[in-house]
Amino acid sequence: MSATTVFGLCAAAVMGLGLYGLITNPGPLRKILAFNLLGSGVFLLFGVVARRGAAAGFGGDPVPQALVITGIVVAFSATALAIALLLRLFRVNGSATLRANAPGSAGTEPTGG
Amino acid sequence: MNLVLNILTVCAVSAGAFFFMAGTIGLLRFPDALTRLHALTKADNLGLGLIILGVLLRVAEPLIALKLVSVWLLVQLSGAIVTQLIAGVVRQRGLNA
Amino acid sequence: MTVAFAFEVGLAALLVAIAAWAIAVRNAFTAVVVFVVYGLLLAIVWVTLSAIDLALTEAAIGSGLTGALLLGAAARLRPTETPSTAECPSAILRLAAALLSATVAAALAAGVLFLPDPTPTLAPAAAANAAATGLGNPITNVLMAFRAMDTMLEKVVLLLALVGAWSIASDRLSGERSDPRRQADPDGVLAFFARLLPPVGIVVGIYILWVGADHPGGAFQAGTILAAMWLLVLMAGLTVAPPMSCRWLRLILVAGPVVFLVVGLGGLWMGAAFLAYPPAFAKPLILAIEVAMTLTIAVTLGLLAGAPEREW
Numbered sequence: 001m002s003a004t005t006v007f008g009l010c011a012a013a014v015m016g017l018g019l020y021g022l023i024t025n026p027g028p029l030r031k032i033l034a035f036n037l038l039g040s041g042v043f044l045l046f047g048v049v050a051r052r053g054a055a056a057g058f059g060g061d062p063v064p065q066a067l068v069i070t071g072i073v074v075a076f077s078a079t080a081l082a083i084a085l086l087l088r089l090f091r092v093n094g095s096a097t098l099r100a101n102a103p104g105s106a107g108t109e110p111t112g113g
Numbered sequence: 114m115n116l117v118l119n120i121l122t123v124c125a126v127s128a129g130a131f132f133f134m135a136g137t138i139g140l141l142r143f144p145d146a147l148t149r150l151h152a153l154t155k156a157d158n159l160g161l162g163l164i165i166l167g168v169l170l171r172v173a174e175p176l177i178a179l180k181l182v183s184v185w186l187l188v189q190l191s192g193a194i195v196t197q198l199i200a201g202v203v204r205q206r207g208l209n210a
Numbered sequence: 211m212t213v214a215f216a217f218e219v220g221l222a223a224l225l226v227a228i229a230a231w232a233i234a235v236r237n238a239f240t241a242v243v244v245f246v247v248y249g250l251l252l253a254i255v256w257v258t259l260s261a262i263d264l265a266l267t268e269a270a271i272g273s274g275l276t277g278a279l280l281l282g283a284a285a286r287l288r289p290t291e292t293p294s295t296a297e298c299p300s301a302i303l304r305l306a307a308a309l310l311s312a313t314v315a316a317a318l319a320a321g322v323l324f325l326p327d328p329t330p331t332l333a334p335a336a337a338a339n340a341a342a343t344g345l346g347n348p349i350t351n352v353l354m355a356f357r358a359m360d361t362m363l364e365k366v367v368l369l370l371a372l373v374g375a376w377s378i379a380s381d382r383l384s385g386e387r388s389d390p391r392r393q394a395d396p397d398g399v400l401a402f403f404a405r406l407l408p409p410v411g412i413v414v415g416i417y418i419l420w421v422g423a424d425h426p427g428g429a430f431q432a433g434t435i436l437a438a439m440w441l442l443v444l445m446a447g448l449t450v451a452p453p454m455s456c457r458w459l460r461l462i463l464v465a466g467p468v469v470f471l472v473v474g475l476g477g478l479w480m481g482a483a484f485l486a487y488p489p490a491f492a493k494p495l496i497l498a499i500e501v502a503m504t505l506t507i508a509v510t511l512g513l514l515a516g517a518p519e520r521e522w
Contacts, residue, residue: 003258005322006222008323017311023299047255056337062348067357
């Protein structure tokens with residue numbers, strides 16, 4: 001068992017933890033955090049596959065590594081949009097919860113403000 | 114010559130690691146926020162400086178040596194600034210616990 | 211069991227432990243701080259896996275900017291802490307979720323253990339075609355030449371996220387300058403830092419963009435550093451974020467994708483294919499695209515990561 005395989009198992013464990021956090025944590029911010037953890041586990045798995053594909057004088061296969069770079073940027077933009085939605089929800093409702101019958105969820109103003 | 118350089122590098126990096134551990138023990142064991150900040154900045158900056166000194170001995174080009182030293186200087190600068198900011202907030206809000 | 215192997219096993223175990231801590235801790239602010247620590251450790255893991263570009267990107271965007279974004283959001287959402295802990299899921303749901311997560315993790319671990327042994331890899335193909343662009347860094351080659359379509363669409367995704375975030379904002383903010391939530395003391399330490407560090411940071415950012423052609427680096431990392439410098443200046447109150455209706459802001463935001471698209475259509479018009487570079491001009495074209503991309507990335511990431519600081 002090489003070190004790369006150990007990191008692959010670590011990635012699987014982190015993905016399981018992220019999935020558990022996504023399902024059980026009640027607050028939306030914690031869910032976004034768990035989602036990021038899940039995503040980073042996926043990227044770690046890609047990195048393990050890239051490392052195993054080392055050939056032709058490179059330390060790792062460059063294609064999965066480039067895909068992970070793209071993935072990190074896209075994950076950040078998704079997180080940013082989610083946080084913007086969450087902050088807007090908090091501002092409009094006064095509470096950041098995903099329950100349907102939350103206090104103050106009867107519409108206050110028609111448009112923003 | 115190579116042996117001497119290797120020994121010096123191992124000594125410097127070990128000393129740096131020891132200072133990092135001292136700083137971490139201070140973080141965990143000191144009683145209040147300000148003393149913990151003090152332990153972190155002093156010990157960690159010295160530890161980083163020793164580690165970079167150890168790595169400098171193995172560097173081939175002077176440009177890389179310059180980059181390593183500037184890394185140390187930037188970490189010191191940001192560490193000092195962040196410590197002052199945190200200490201200011203701690204004092205202002207009376208969070209010293 | 212060599213020392214290096216023991217170190218890597220220890221690092222992997224520490225990573226899992228910190229991820230578990232981030233999920234389990236009660237306080238949201240603590241969870242975000244632990245997540246930033248996790249991201250920085252992951253950057254070390256990337257270096258161990260010989261992916262230096264990835265380590266730079268993870269440290270900059272994955273834990274740096276995401277950490278700043280989540281910390282700002284956690285600080286804004288602090289009044290909602292106590293109600294949210296009251297709606298914890300039942301024990302049955304937790305057990306079912308734990309079983310599901312354990313199954314998924316076990317399936318993935320089995321997949322890792324049974325990966326094919328002569329690993330199918332595209333590294334020889336990437337090395338063989340590197341002469342088409344003349345760049346030394348294989349990842350820049352893949353990002354800008356072999357899979358340039360992905361990179362162009364990624365720019366568009368960034369822009370879409372910003373448009374989405376803008377469209378949720380209050381109507382009254384769209385035309386005016388948005389004030390920073392806290393004005394830092396102009397004689398204070400933060401203002402001093404915001405005057406001292408950005409010149410150094412801008413030079414480092416441009417250097418990383420330039421050196422990304424042959425060594426680890428590139429447009430994303432450079433754009434992130436520039437965005438971080440801009441955020442520092444914004445947070446210190448030395449400048450104000452431009453309003454959404456500002457024309458030059460919108461021009462910079464579309465400059466990256468537009469230059470990419472123009473070069474791509476130019477390749478199509480000259481008869482080869484979309485995003486085909488003529489071999490003689492490949493390196494200058496890629497450099498032009500990267501410069502436009504870095505500016506767009508810097509502005510977009512700065513606006514996205516600075517969102518909790520402003521009034522939505």
